Amino acid sequence: MAGGNTSVPSSILKVKIIAGKAADVSAYRLYDNDKVSGDADMVFYGQKTNDDGSVSLLEEGLTSVFEVNLPKVKASVKKITFALTCDNHDTIQALSKLAIQVECDNEVIIVANVGMSSRAEAALILGELYRRNDEWKFRFIDQGFNGGLKPLAEHFGIEVNGDEAPVAPSSPAPASSSGASSGQSTVNLSKISLTKESPRVNLTKKDDFGLIRVNLNWNQKAESKGFLNNLLSANKSIDLDLGAFVRLKDGEKWVIQALGNTFGYFDSEPYAELQGDDRTGAVTEGEWLHINGSQWKNIDEVLVFAFIYKGVPNWAQTDGVVTIHMPGQGPIETRLTEGQNRNGMCAIARLTNHNGSINIERINQYFSGHKDMDNAFRWGFSWTAGSK
Structure with missing residues (x-):
């Protein structure tokens, strides 16, 4: 129940937030006044690790995972508080279920379930790790907020960029403000979620968009039962691969993927490069x-896709998410929520060049393989069997 507390080992802990729908999570290092000392004390989708690496956001989705290295936490930090905010104007009740769980050495030591009935809040402070007489304890809080992430962050003393506003998925996305007039940096909370109802966003023309980073992340480990059991044995991890079709303005076409070791090139054609292939699940960033x-x-166009290299597909349980990052722009994400279990390939999103602007469109269509997807979008590649 709320207010309950228990001691935890002064070790490396995993704090998991488990929900019935995807939601945003955040963590805050707090000091004597129950406030942060600066922007580095907040860990969330826009800043996944704090300045000393003591708190990191490893996974996001139906199960979001923070790693907390308690021996690395500065002596001046009194609490580390964990919170959740709902997406798309949902409320806590719409999540169907919600719990916070603390683990040490892969053993669950605390589970606290949130009562969901009549919960109209959009944000919730779930719990906190706190110091008491030179030891660490965990307290279940369950304190609701009617606002979203911005008022929650401001409650803890985070300076939020007051000029920023969510970008409508059909309108141009301006570059973010560089900070407050005082010269101090402010946290940029802007994020765009592409959904079935709002599938597009346009980024206005620029001479140089800088480094565009596309990330695929997923639930890389199986649950103890029912999760891709036929794929995972001997503690193997899911092998979900990221790739892209790239077409240049001169008509040249490329396939970028680990299959066949066609990783691409960043500084020369096709100006897109896959950053390795994680076959073990050990790389938590995907x-x-x-x-x-x-x-x-x-x-001209980049079509981003993912495919399950081995095993029978179960996209709903991979809890996959693709996030596009670029300078001056909040993250743009889309979730793999509509997969059919018979099809192992997903066309996720495409980035198209319209007179120098970037049009980003969520696709979320599923196919039996590369050739099937190629035919659907008329790229015209010739396909043979491959391996990696």
Whole structure:
């Protein structure tokens, strides 16, 4: 129940927030006044690790995971508080279920379930790790907020960029403000979620978009039962691969993927490069595709896809999310929520060049394989069996 507390080991802990729908999570290092000392004390989708690496956001989705290295936490920090905010104007009740769980050495030591009945708040402070007589304890809080992430962050003393506003998915996205007039930096909370109802966003023309980073992340470990059991044995991890079709303005076409070791090139054609292939699940940040935004004038289209390399697909349980990051712009994300279990390939999103602007469109269509997806979008590649 709320207010209950228990001791935890002064060790490396995993704090998991488990919900029935995807929601945003955040953590705050707090000091004697129950406030942060600066922007580095907040960990969330826009800043996944704090300045000393003591708190990191490893995974996001139906199960979001923070890693807290308690021996690394500065002596002046009195609390680390964990919170959740709902997406798309949802309320806590709409999540169907919500719990916070603390683990040490892969053993669950605390589980606290949130009562969901009549919960109209959009944000919730779930719990906190706090110091008491030179030891660490965990307290379940369950304190609601009617606002979203901005008032929650401001409650803890975070300075939020007051000029920023959510970008409508059909309107141009301006570059973010560089900070407050005082010269102090402010946290940029802007994020765009592409959904079935709002599938597009346009980024206005620029001479140089900088480094465009596309991230694929997913629930890389199986649950103890029912989760891709036929794929996972001997503690193997899910092998979900990121890739892209790239077409340049001169008509040249490329396939970027680990299959066949066609990783691409960043500084030369096709100006897109896959950053390795995580086959073990050990890389908690998932897989990355880098696109050279300074060469956007030479790129016509990038079709981003993912496929399950081994095993029977179960996209709903992969809890996959693709996030596009670029300088001066909040993250743009889309979730793989509509997959059919018979189809192992997903066309996720495409970035198209319209007179120098970037049009980003959520697709979320599922196919039996590369050739099937190619035919659907008429790219015209020739396909043979491959391996990696």
